[in-house]
Amino acid sequence: MPNFLKIFIYRLKSRGVGAAFPDNAGINMAEEQQQPEVKSSEDFLKEHLEMPLATITKIIKNALPSNTQVAKDVKGLFSKAAGIFILYLSTHANEICQKRQKNTISAQDVLAAVKEIEMEDFLPSLEKYLEDYRLISANKKRAKAKQATPSGSAKKQKTAT
Numbered sequence: 001m002p003n004f005l006k007i008f009i010y011r012l013k014s015r016g017v018g019a020a021f022p023d024n025a026g027i028n029m030a031e032e033q034q035q036p037e038v039k040s041s042e043d044f045l046k047e048h049l050e051m052p053l054a055t056i057t058k059i060i061k062n063a064l065p066s067n068t069q070v071a072k073d074v075k076g077l078f079s080k081a082a083g084i085f086i087l088y089l090s091t092h093a094n095e096i097c098q099k100r101q102k103n104t105i106s107a108q109d110v111l112a113a114v115k116e117i118e119m120e121d122f123l124p125s126l127e128k129y130l131e132d133y134r135l136i137s138a139n140k141k142r143a144k145a146k147q148a149t150p151s152g153s154a155k156k157q158k159t160a161t
Contacts, residue, residue: 049083056082092116 056079092113097105107130
């Protein structure tokens with residue numbers, strides 16, 4: 001019997017639900033101790049809400065003067081704060097999206113959320129970034145399309161002459 005199934009049956013039995021399972025199902029307390037530990041909420045937050053420290057270090061290096069030193073625990077704090085901010089902003093953007101009865105959060109929803117959380121000072125730079133990003137993406141698409149059909153364009157030129 002697979003280990004995960006043994007753990008599942010043991011948990012059912014411990015809650016009084018598994019009376020239908022025979023006692024010889026191959027489950028004992030020693031096996032229960034081998035099961036993987038359930039992650040605490042702190043571990044979950046660390047794994048899912050914090051940005052990688054290398055990314056945080058790079059951002060800090062670019063934002064501060066070169067002679068500034070930052071302690072490792074402060075980098076972790078920045079990482080956690082960034083994750084919480086992203087969660088907070090995305091929650092507001094999602095609420096705006098739902099008010100519009102849409103399922104997909106758009107850039108306009110995020111910009112409206114930035115305004116809603118009273119961070120309008122960042123709007124011009126975010127709008128500029130979005131404009132630049134869209135321009136770069138469009139240029140990449142055009143370049144990729146040109147690479148995909150070089151022989152087709154050559155045939156058109158031959159027939160035109």
